[in-house]
Amino acid sequence: MSLSDAIPALLVLADGTAYHGWSFGAMGTTVGEVVFNTGMTGYQEVLTDPSYTGQIVIFTYPELGNTGVNPEDEESIKPHVKGAIARNICHKPSNWRSTQSLPDYLKQHHIPGIFGIDTRALTRKIRMYGAMNGGISTSILDESELLELVQAAPNMTGLNLVREVTTPEVYEWSEATTEVWEFNPESVAKIGEKFTVVALDFGVKRNILRRLASYGCRVIVVPANTPAAEILKYNPDGIFLSNGPGDPAAVTEGISTVKALLESQKPMFGICMGHQILGHALGAETFKLKFGHRGLNQPAGLQQRVEITSQNHSFAIDPDSLPSAVVEVSHLNLNDRTVAGVRHKSLPVFSVQYHPEASPGPHDADYLFEQFVLEMQTARQTAIA
Numbered sequence: 475m476s477l478s479d480a481i482p483a484l485l486v487l488a489d490g491t492a493y494h495g496w497s498f499g500a501m502g503t504t505v506g507e508v509v510f511n512t513g514m515t516g517y518q519e520v521l522t523d524p525s526y527t528g529q530i531v532i533f534t535y536p537e538l539g540n541t542g543v544n545p546e547d548e549e550s551i552k553p554h555v556k557g558a559i560a561r562n563i564c565h566k567p568s569n570w571r572s573t574q575s576l577p578d579y580l581k582q583h584h585i586p587g588i589f590g591i592d593t594r595a596l597t598r599k600i601r602m603y604g605a606m607n608g609g610i611s612t613s614i615l616d617e618s619e620l621l622e623l624v625q626a627a628p629n630m631t632g633l634n635l636v637r638e639v640t641t642p643e644v645y646e647w648s649e650a651t652t653e654v655w656e657f658n659p660e661s662v663a664k665i666g667e668k669f670t671v672v673a674l675d676f677g678v679k680r681n682i683l684r685r686l687a688s689y690g691c692r693v694i695v696v697p698a699n700t701p702a703a704e705i706l707k708y709n710p711d712g713i714f715l716s717n718g719p720g721d722p723a724a725v726t727e728g729i730s731t732v733k734a735l736l737e738s739q740k741p742m743f744g745i746c747m748g749h750q751i752l753g754h755a756l757g758a759e760t761f762k763l764k765f766g767h768r769g770l771n772q773p774a775g776l777q778q779r780v781e782i783t784s785q786n787h788s789f790a791i792d793p794d795s796l797p798s799a800v801v802e803v804s805h806l807n808l809n810d811r812t813v814a815g816v817r818h819k820s821l822p823v824f825s826v827q828y829h830p831e832a833s834p835g836p837h838d839a840d841y842l843f844e845q846f847v848l849e850m851q852t853a854r855q856t857a858i859a
Contacts, residue, residue: 483588486620488607498563499580499587501612505627506530506556508608510597512769516834518543521553524639524677525786527719530557534597539564542572543579549679557610558587586610604764631762635720639677640698650687657837661844665690669711669850676718676747681833689847699727702734711850712741715748722750722760729754741849744825752825753791756801760789770835773808783828784835822849
């Protein structure tokens with residue numbers, strides 16, 4: 475598509491900064507928190523990750539859409555971003571797995587995008603001043619008019635967005651990672667027992683469920699507001715706390731549920747939002763990062779080992795609020811020393827701020843799923859003894 479055929483679009487940030495570009499995706503107006511993702515691949519997984527609910531994503535990789543989209547790479551039932559920002563857009567993808575172009579995919583799901591702007595300058599601005607609300611529009615091209623809409627939108631702090639993405643009903647997940655994509659076959663093969671895991675859905679990604687299933691788990695996914703008593707009726711071997719969007723401190727039902735589940739002393743594993751909610755349940759507090767961590771190459775570790783991890787979050791656990799008598803820090807983000815993992819000192823309970831299922835991203839941390847299974851195995855053997 476030539477620029478002579480392109481439809482003008484406008485991006486305005488909450489501080490009044492404006493960027494003029496061209497539309498890709500749906501027509502109309504959208505407002506959300508503007509954040510950036512530094513990954514060089516995996517744009518479809520980003521778009522369909524429920525943790526991006528309420529956000530407009532800047533893709534720092536300059537060329538977007540080259541491989542199109544396909545049903546197999548979706549991390550949920552639909553894209554959850556409010557909008558997309560790119561430097562260049564490919565309208566005619568070239569990939570044997572592609573079934574649709576990225577612009578057509580966003581049109582189908584009514585998500586506006588803007589391209590043709592200086593995404594490097596925009597990303598540097600977000601890094602300097604922090605994530606802020608912004609708006610993309612093809613129908614409002616007056617900067618002051620769009621700014622009014624942006625400034626009237628709520629900030630991410632205090633927002634409970636989990637209720638927008640959690641499953642409305644209980645379902646069972648059985649699909650494992652397909653053989654052609656299995657990257658840890660030896661560890662998967664040596665798990666002989668089957669374990670029942672109840673996954674508390676704060677906005678879970680499909681690849682997390684696939685990894686649990688690959689490690690021999692029967693996975694029962696329940697809504698985020700499911701009481702602890704209902705969860706325990708399934709007699710689970712372990713409990714999983716999923717990723718999700720918004721401010722974890724606002725997910726008060728989930729925090730109360732996890733507090734009650736801790737009393738069962740069952741193995742528990744949390745990822746991202748699940749990590750933050752577990753922190754709250756243990757007595758810690760969370761705070762909002764300046765611009766968050768969103769990319770595929772975040773180093774995490776503590777002693778003698780570094781994992782390159784996939785991350786996507788705005789909030790982090792305050793290390794000074796952690797009850798040191800009960801919980802210890804297991805991982806730090808090695809870029810900024812924020813808490814990237816915690817472990818209970820006496821219970822088989824742990825969590826990480828990053829995504830060991832890595833869709834997209836490196837597989838350094840896949841061992842955490844095996845660790846969760848081994849905790850369930852130990853708990854079962856102890857109960858039998």
